[in-house]
Amino acid sequence: MELIISQILNAVMLACTYTLVGIGFSLFFGAMDIVVFCLGDVAIAGAFAIMALSTVMGVYASLSGILPAPISGIIVVFIGACFTAGLVTLMYRAVIVPFEGKNINASLLSTIAAGIVIRELIGLFYPEGRNPHAFPQLLPAGLIGDNVLLSWRNIIIIAITFIMVMLLYWFVNRTKTGLSIQAISQNKEAAIMVGINWHRIIVITFLIGGFLLGIGGFLTASYFNSLRFDMGAMYGLKGFCVAVVGGLGSIYGAIVGGLLIAFVEVFVTAFIPGGTAYSSVAAFLIVVLFILFKPEGILGEKTVEKV
Amino acid sequence: MLELKNVSTRYGQIPILMQVNIQVARGETVCILGANGAGKTTLLKTILGMVKPTAGEIYFNKQRIDSLPPHNIIAQGIAIVPEREGLFPKLTVENNLLMGGYYEQDPGNILARLAEVYQAFPWLPQRLKQKAGTLSGGERKMLGIARALLANPQLLLMDEPSLGLAPATINEVFNVITRIKRDKEITILLVEQNARKALLVAERGYVLQKGAVILEGPAAALQENEIVKKSYLAAGSF
Amino acid sequence: MGNKIYRYSLAGLSTLGICMALYVCLSSALLVALIVIALAIVILSVGERKNVIDKVYRLIGDNKALNLGIIALFILLLPFLVQGNNYLLHIAIMAGIFSIVALGLNFQIGGIGQINFAPAAFYGMGAYTSAFLSVKMGLSPWLGTLCGLLMAIVLGVVVGFPALKARGYYLSLVTIALQIIFTLMIVNSPWIGGPNGIPGIPSYQIGGFSFRTPVALGGIQLPYQVNFLYLVYILLALFALAANRLYNSRVGLAWNAIEQDPIVAACQGINLTNTQLLAFCLGAAYAGIAGAIYGHYTSFIGVENFDFSQSLIFICMVILGGTDNVPGVVLGAVLLTMIDEKLRDFSGYRLLMYGIVLIIILIIRPKGLLPKRIRVYQQKDRSEYSSHSAVVTGGSR
Ligand SMILES: Nc1ncnc2c1ncn2[C@@H]1O[C@H](COP(=O)(O)OP(=O)(O)OP(=O)(O)O)[C@@H](O)[C@H]1O
Ligand SMILES: [Mg+2]
Numbered sequence: 001m002e003l004i005i006s007q008i009l010n011a012v013m014l015a016c017t018y019t020l021v022g023i024g025f026s027l028f029f030g031a032m033d034i035v036v037f038c039l040g041d042v043a044i045a046g047a048f049a050i051m052a053l054s055t056v057m058g059v060y061a062s063l064s065g066i067l068p069a070p071i072s073g074i075i076v077v078f079i080g081a082c083f084t085a086g087l088v089t090l091m092y093r094a095v096i097v098p099f100e101g102k103n104i105n106a107s108l109l110s111t112i113a114a115g116i117v118i119r120e121l122i123g124l125f126y127p128e129g130r131n132p133h134a135f136p137q138l139l140p141a142g143l144i145g146d147n148v149l150l151s152w153r154n155i156i157i158i159a160i161t162f163i164m165v166m167l168l169y170w171f172v173n174r175t176k177t178g179l180s181i182q183a184i185s186q187n188k189e190a191a192i193m194v195g196i197n198w199h200r201i202i203v204i205t206f207l208i209g210g211f212l213l214g215i216g217g218f219l220t221a222s223y224f225n226s227l228r229f230d231m232g233a234m235y236g237l238k239g240f241c242v243a244v245v246g247g248l249g250s251i252y253g254a255i256v257g258g259l260l261i262a263f264v265e266v267f268v269t270a271f272i273p274g275g276t277a278y279s280s281v282a283a284f285l286i287v288v289l290f291i292l293f294k295p296e297g298i299l300g301e302k303t304v305e306k307v
Numbered sequence: 308m309l310e311l312k313n314v315s316t317r318y319g320q321i322p323i324l325m326q327v328n329i330q331v332a333r334g335e336t337v338c339i340l341g342a343n344g345a346g347k348t349t350l351l352k353t354i355l356g357m358v359k360p361t362a363g364e365i366y367f368n369k370q371r372i373d374s375l376p377p378h379n380i381i382a383q384g385i386a387i388v389p390e391r392e393g394l395f396p397k398l399t400v401e402n403n404l405l406m407g408g409y410y411e412q413d414p415g416n417i418l419a420r421l422a423e424v425y426q427a428f429p430w431l432p433q434r435l436k437q438k439a440g441t442l443s444g445g446e447r448k449m450l451g452i453a454r455a456l457l458a459n460p461q462l463l464l465m466d467e468p469s470l471g472l473a474p475a476t477i478n479e480v481f482n483v484i485t486r487i488k489r490d491k492e493i494t495i496l497l498v499e500q501n502a503r504k505a506l507l508v509a510e511r512g513y514v515l516q517k518g519a520v521i522l523e524g525p526a527a528a529l530q531e532n533e534i535v536k537k538s539y540l541a542a543g544s545f
Numbered sequence: 546m547g548n549k550i551y552r553y554s555l556a557g558l559s560t561l562g563i564c565m566a567l568y569v570c571l572s573s574a575l576l577v578a579l580i581v582i583a584l585a586i587v588i589l590s591v592g593e594r595k596n597v598i599d600k601v602y603r604l605i606g607d608n609k610a611l612n613l614g615i616i617a618l619f620i621l622l623l624p625f626l627v628q629g630n631n632y633l634l635h636i637a638i639m640a641g642i643f644s645i646v647a648l649g650l651n652f653q654i655g656g657i658g659q660i661n662f663a664p665a666a667f668y669g670m671g672a673y674t675s676a677f678l679s680v681k682m683g684l685s686p687w688l689g690t691l692c693g694l695l696m697a698i699v700l701g702v703v704v705g706f707p708a709l710k711a712r713g714y715y716l717s718l719v720t721i722a723l724q725i726i727f728t729l730m731i732v733n734s735p736w737i738g739g740p741n742g743i744p745g746i747p748s749y750q751i752g753g754f755s756f757r758t759p760v761a762l763g764g765i766q767l768p769y770q771v772n773f774l775y776l777v778y779i780l781l782a783l784f785a786l787a788a789n790r791l792y793n794s795r796v797g798l799a800w801n802a803i804e805q806d807p808i809v810a811a812c813q814g815i816n817l818t819n820t821q822l823l824a825f826c827l828g829a830a831y832a833g834i835a836g837a838i839y840g841h842y843t844s845f846i847g848v849e850n851f852d853f854s855q856s857l858i859f860i861c862m863v864i865l866g867g868t869d870n871v872p873g874v875v876l877g878a879v880l881l882t883m884i885d886e887k888l889r890d891f892s893g894y895r896l897l898m899y900g901i902v903l904i905i906i907l908i909i910r911p912k913g914l915l916p917k918r919i920r921v922y923q924q925k926d927r928s929e930y931s932s933h934s935a936v937v938t939g940g941s942r
Contacts, residue, residue: 035714098908105660106911108717109864112857113903120897176409179402186395192357193389194406194454195381233853237721244718277733284722291715292707 007270008263013154015255015262016161017223020216021239022246022254023168024088027209030185030249031202034096034107038115040236042088042210043217045118047135047227048126050080050218054136056127073138081214087118088210089203115236123229132228135221157219164215165255171208172251181205185249234280241287247297256298261286308333308494309354309462314363314373316346316353323349325519326363331462336488336495338505338526340539341515347498348390350515351464354496355387356380367462382410386460388451390467390498396440400431403439403450407457417457424453427483445476452483462494463487469501477501484508502539506530514539556608557615559601564619567879568626571633575887582880586906589914602918613782620778624762624771634770636886638842641777642835644878647862648781648788648871649831652824653708654860655869655917656797658804660717661825663704663724664832664859669731669851670697671833672840676746677737679841686749690837697833698826700727705825709818712807724853731848742847746840749776756841773842780838781875784831789871791827800824801869854896858885861903867913876914 024039053076054060063072095114099107123129139153172178180201183191192198220235221227242261246253264286265279272278290297309331316324323346331337341347352358354365356377365373372380386407394403404424408417425432428449434442442450448468455463468484469477481504487493488508499505506512506526514522514535522534529535566585570578592598605612627633646668653661671693678684678692707719732740748757756772791797799820802810811817840846849855858881866877884902888895 029714035717095904099911103911104713105654105864105868106907108660108714109860110904110907113900113907116857116896116900117904120894120900124893124897179398179406180409182398183395183406186397187392189357190389190393190395191406192377193355193381193387193393194458195378195409196406197376197378199376237725240718241722244715248714277729281726281729284726288707288719288722291711291719295711295715 003270007266009150009154011263011266012259013157013223013262014266015258016157017216017220017235018238018242018262019161019255019258020164020212020219021235022242022258023165023251024209024213024216025240025243026246026249026251026254027181027205027212029243030251031181031205032096034104035111035240035248036088036091036096037108037111037236037240038091038095038118038232039088039213040234040239041115041118041232042084042091043213043220043235043239044227044229044232045087045122045217046080046084046214047217047221048122048229049083049214050077050138051133051136051221051227052126053079054138060136060138076138077215077218080218081211084214084217085207085210088213089206092203092206115232119230119232126229129229132226135225135227138218139222153222157223160215160219164212168208168212168251177201177204238283241283243297245287245290245297247299250297250299253297253299260298308335308368309496310366311350311354312364312366314353314360314365316349316358316360318349318358323518324353324360325517327515327518327520329513329520331494331496333461333494334492335511336484336497336509338497338499338502338509338512339515340499340502340505340512340529340535342538343500345515346518347515348466349518351387351466351496351498354380354464355385381458384458384461385464386455386458386462387464388448388455388466388468390470393451394439394442394447394454396438398439399435400437400439400442400450401435404431404435404454404457407454408459410458416459420457420459424456427456427486428453445472448472448476449480449483452480456487460493462496465495465497465499467498467500469499469504477504481508500539502535552604553608553611556604557611559605560612560615564616568619568623570880570883571636572627575884575890578883578887582884586910586914590910617782620774624767624774625765629765629767631768631770634768634774636883638770638773638777639886640879640882641774641781642839642842643859643862643882644781644875645777645784645835646832646859647866647874647878648784649828649835650859651788651863651868651871651874652791652800652828652831654863655874656792656800656804656824657708657821659708659712659821659824660720660860661704661708661828662717662720662853662856662860663727664828665851665853665855666704666724666727667697667700667829667832668836668839668855668859669727669846669848670700670829671836672846672851673731673737673743673836674833675837676743676840676846679747680743680745686747686837686841690834690841693837694830694833697829697836701826701829702822704829705822708821708825721853724856728848728852731851738847740848742845743840744845746844746846748841748844757844773838777838777842780834785871785875792869792871796820796823858899865903865906865913867915867917869917870913870915873913873915873917880914 021039021043025035028034028036059079060072060076063075067075091111091114095110096107099110139156142152144150144152144155172181180191180196181204183194183196184198184201188198220231238261242257243254244257245260246255246257261283265283268275268282269279309329311327311329314324314327315322327350329337339347339350349358353360356372356375356379360373363373364371367380367383367385372383395406398406404421405417408420411417430446431450431453439447439450448470452465452468465484468480472480484495484497485508488495497505497509506529509526511524512526512529513520514529522529522532524532566581570581589598592601623637624634646664649667650661650664653659674696675686675689675693679686679689684692704720704723708716711719731737737743748755750756756776757769759769760767760771762771799810799815802813802815803817803820807817836851839850862878862881863874864877865881866875867873885895885899888898891898
């Protein structure tokens with residue numbers, strides 16, 4: 001029983017790290033009908049930015065001198081998330097705009113190439129970039145009670161994800177800009193006809209999605225306690241899987257999809273002998289099955305094939 | 308108020324509009340008649356800047372607008388009732404309406420206009436929380452009109468407001484149009500297949516054929532015109 | 546008559562020019578190679594605008610035998626041109642092997658318009674099957690290669706089935722997932738070497754002559770790579786001709802119809818299941834053979850040769866060269882192999898430059914170096930050229 005509960009907790013945390021990047025995929029797919037394959041790398045770049053701020057650049061240390069530790073932590077993470085927001089918007093300009101409305105395959109490849117570029121830039125130019133790094137402990141590590149998994153860090157990871165999703169929910173459903181994002185993803189032409197500045201809304205979508213990605217990268221690095229320059233490739237793929245399982249384009253689907261994939265991974269690892277090696281295999285198999293038998297995802301709406 | 312001078316457009320290499328000249332004066336209702344594929348919708352999209360003219364000039368309130376992006380043109384006071392599929396299916400009726408008032412900063416004005424719109428379409432207030440995609444075809448069309456009214460435009464473009472509606476609903480829609488004309492002194496550019504109705508509400512009309520204006524004149528004159536009679540008022544089309 | 550000779554020599558000269566350009570790329574430093582490629586892009590772009598490229602195509606098409614002869618001669622002489630430099634020969638062999646894989650992948654990308662992200666899995670399936678059978682079971686490499694081919698086809702069916710149900714991004718995710726599952730399974734299978742790969746793979750033999758023995762040709766001692774060079778390029782020629790035939794046949798047309806719109810294609814009486822599966826199985830067969838040869842050539846295979854990034858490289862080759870255009874795909878594969886090898890000098894920067902070069906090329910030539918050609922329905926009677934209809938298939942989606 002103890003084991004199962006701790007594994008559930010573990011899975012929920014893993015789901016948190018997947019959810020935010022999955023939301024990124026869904027957000028951009030909803031707004032532009034494209035899959036941006038470099039999101040995982042963008043998120044990990046954000047984690048590297050946060051790490052740089054707290055170690056080599058010493059921003060965290062100097063902030064902690066004048067502010068309480070949690071606040072300087074929040075500031076550092078916020079700056080990192082702003083960095084990814086900028087980065088993903090730059091990606092939009094550099095590798096998505098040139099292919100807009102032209103050729104799906106070209107934009108697919110260009111975003112994959114952009115992922116490679118980001119990854120390699122980190123590997124080349126971050127000090128000791130190709131070695132694994134221990135991620136700085138910005139979240140308090142103390143335990144709550146005597147369950148190893150019930151630490152402050154884990155609770156905070158879940159809380160941050162929850163807050164982010166709630167904020168996004170509020171933004172998308174209660175603000176004019178958020179409604180415009182939805183409007184564009186549902187009917188681009190009608191959105192233009194009511195006078196929505198399409199381009200501006202897309203950029204805002206990318207900024208918001210990028211911000212969430214930065215937070216996601218931070219959570220991932222905190223969860224694994226380590227950071228590698230090439231983590232982004234797998235992280236991005238998992239995020240894409242999560243978005244598809246939940247229903248590509250559905251923000252809430254990303255939460256459900258994140259939970260599903262994370263539970264499969266954690267439980268295969270924990271309860272199947274020798275399962276560690278096959279946890280990703282199981283996750284990907286689930287995705288393949290979903291695509292084959294329920295391509296609209298769990299929460300996505302059934303799209304009728306047009307004749 | 309609106310003036311198109313020698314406007315031509317094309318999709319790719321295919322010319323759609325050829326040297327179209329249209330004027331609409333303030334407070335006037337002008338209708339545009341034309342067969343399917345004549346380029347009527349394209350004409351409206353060209354006015355909105357969604358299709359860029361390859362030649363010619365468009366003026367709105369004496370200002371040249373043909374090189375502006377759509378949102379800047381719309382912000383100057385133009386709204387459109389889209390032909391079909393013009394709503395946001397997964398947003399609620401209320402949010403769809405509010406998208407119409409995209410450029411209104413003052414919430415008080417929006418509330419006032421909502422009240423007006425509810426008066427014109429009494430069924431709307433009960434449906435506010437329903438998803439627009441679940442409305443019936445006629446209801447959608449009317450929601451499209453309501454949304455355009457919420458923008459309180461100086462110029463209202465209507466793309467076949469009677470398309471796909473039952474005769475009784477068509478009457479209702481045209482009653483609304485008449486009422487808007489009477490109460491708000493709005494300028495309307497109406498694209499219609501239902502020529503009989505359109506020529507009743509409009510003061511003037513143009514006939515578009517294969518992208519070119521082949522006839523223009525006061526509505527009464529058009530009603531008597533042989534071409535119009537034969538193509539658009541033939542027996543059976545109400 | 547004079548005109549004919551003039552056209553004949555012009556055609557020969559253009560082919561010769563292409564061969565020489567490739568040779569310069571192969572034998573010189575990265576910078577020179579990049580300059581040659583940039584020049585080629587400029588020539589292609591200008592040529593397209595002035596409609597010269599079409600003439601060159603027709604010129605080359607009208608004198609097929611001559612041009613194939615020149616290319617064959619070029620390959621035949623290549624070992625002497627590079628003076629037996631085994632590294633350059635190695636690059637040429639790899640270019641040939643990758644070309645075969647890319648041609649196979651093109652059946653999916655160019656043919657039915659589905660990006661398959663698992664070509665390296667097909668390629669790896671051929672390599673691992675053949676290597677395993679010949680190392681652990683002592684099977685002859687020739688038979689092993691055949692088995693590799695068959696196993697790759699089996700995998701082709703496995704990957705192809707999802708393609709029947711999913712399209713676009715969904716299919717890309719399925720194929721990515723299968724590719725990753727493939728690599729994970731290899732890493733986790735100690736009986737095929739796991740992460741350590743399979744070393745000591747025997748080479749092909751013909752009647753006691755091992756392909757791994759150097760040969761003396763025309764009084765010059767040439768490294769063993771020559772054997773493989775000729776083997777690979779003979780196969781490449783066969784496969785390229787077969788691909789070309791297919792593309793111009795009803796099958797190619799059916800593929801393109803599916804690419805445009807599967808539902809309409811089905812309404813036209815095209816059997817979607819068979820036609821799409823064929824694209825995957827044929828592609829897998831090409832890749833399987835190439836993989837098997839690769840294993841027997843290098844004598845060592847490891848999982849890193851067959852992972853997702855290798856798949857990406859194959860896809861880049863097809864897209865860069867020009868989808869659904871056999872010469873284009875081969876050109877793309879050859880160029881990228883050479884660039885890739887030359888980037889090894891900058892080992893740390895290799896992948897970075899790869900990504901940047903890819904983005905730049907996608908932006909300036911999104912349809913590839915040699916874009917898809919217009920299908921022309923005339924083969925028999927050239928005099929009626931102008932009266933026949935031409936149908937554009939494919940294009941931007
Ligand atoms: N996006 C587009 N790309 C290419 N051609 C288009 C496009 N939109 C419209 N057309 C073509 O332009 C022509 C005019 O279309 P338009 O929609 O303006 O006609 P219409 O007069 O509104 O017809 P209807 O009464 O059927 O609504 C048609 O032949 C149509 O096929
Ligand atoms: Mg129309």
